Amino acid sequence: MSTIIQAKHLSFKQGNKPLLTDINFTVGAGELVGIIGPNGAGKSTLLKCLAGYLTPSSGEIFLKEERLSSYRHQQRAKHMSYLPQHTEPAFAFLVKDVIGYGRYSHSTPINDKEFNRTIHQLNIEKLLNQPLNQLSGGEQQRVHFARLLLQNADCMILDEPTASLDIGHESELMNILAAQCQQGKTALVAIHNLNTALEFCDQLLLLQQGELIAFDTPDNVLTPSRLQQLYQNNITICRHPESNKLYLTPRRK
Numbered sequence: 050m051s052t053i054i055q056a057k058h059l060s061f062k063q064g065n066k067p068l069l070t071d072i073n074f075t076v077g078a079g080e081l082v083g084i085i086g087p088n089g090a091g092k093s094t095l096l097k098c099l100a101g102y103l104t105p106s107s108g109e110i111f112l113k114e115e116r117l118s119s120y121r122h123q124q125r126a127k128h129m130s131y132l133p134q135h136t137e138p139a140f141a142f143l144v145k146d147v148i149g150y151g152r153y154s155h156s157t158p159i160n161d162k163e164f165n166r167t168i169h170q171l172n173i174e175k176l177l178n179q180p181l182n183q184l185s186g187g188e189q190q191r192v193h194f195a196r197l198l199l200q201n202a203d204c205m206i207l208d209e210p211t212a213s214l215d216i217g218h219e220s221e222l223m224n225i226l227a228a229q230c231q232q233g234k235t236a237l238v239a240i241h242n243l244n245t246a247l248e249f250c251d252q253l254l255l256l257q258q259g260e261l262i263a264f265d266t267p268d269n270v271l272t273p274s275r276l277q278q279l280y281q282n283n284i285t286i287c288r289h290p291e292s293n294k295l296y297l298t299p300r301r302k
Contacts, residue, residue: 050077052114053204053235054099054129059108061094061259068094069259072108076237076252078203081230083250083267084239087279090256092239093134093208099237100131100206112204126154130202132193134209134239141180144173144192151199159199167198170225186213194222198229205229205236212241223249244296247271271295
């Protein structure tokens with residue numbers, strides 16, 4: 050398996066406050082990796098560093114075994130796409146144009162067949178001629194996800210892409226993402242819903258207070274003892290009757 054993205058001794062400080070401390074991991078082609086952890090753990094900061102939006106205080110990030118800092122912006126966009134947590138539209142751009150921006154890093158024009166397949170997957174055909182800033186938060190997120198898919202980068206970085214989606218659209222998005230990874234692409238996804246992470250991710254990267262606590266398969270990361278440590282007595286841990294996968298529910302006291 051070829052290495053797609055790697056962090057070596059990655060640290061990031063905001064002023065004198067450390068937000069990430071000595072993070073090390075390697076992600077290969079075809080992997081769907083969930084970035085998890087309590088609020089304030091450093092998930093968004095890590096993804097912004099990996100996407101090149103923040104410059105690490107120390108350490109190195111490698112994209113396809115080349116230093117991320119060596120890529121020019123447009124060159125990086127051919128290999129890596131990024132969907133931030135909040136994308137407030139400043140102007141009334143039409144949805145079809147926003148999706149089309151995903152091709153800006155490519156020398157070839159938009160392929161109509163590829164465009165139509167992408168919008169059909171996300172069931173957003175009826176939104177194409179609407180201004181983005183008039184859509185709901187969930188609709189906007191699906192539009193930006195379509196833009197990311199059309200960018201067609203080998204490495205996709207997404208910061209809580211399902212946060213504003215209902216459970217049906219959350220399942221739809223994660224299934225599309227999983228299918229992309231099965232075809233050889235790589236995705237690193239910050240996920241707030243641990244059940245979603247357990248269901249879809251090949252590996253989980255657990256952060257706590259800016260430190261890497263674990264990076265392994267979901268069952269090896271979210272052990273009952275670790276969940277107890279992270280969330281005390283606020284959750285109940287069960288096994289799904291069909292898949293036998295772990296799932297979690299809030300505990301009523």
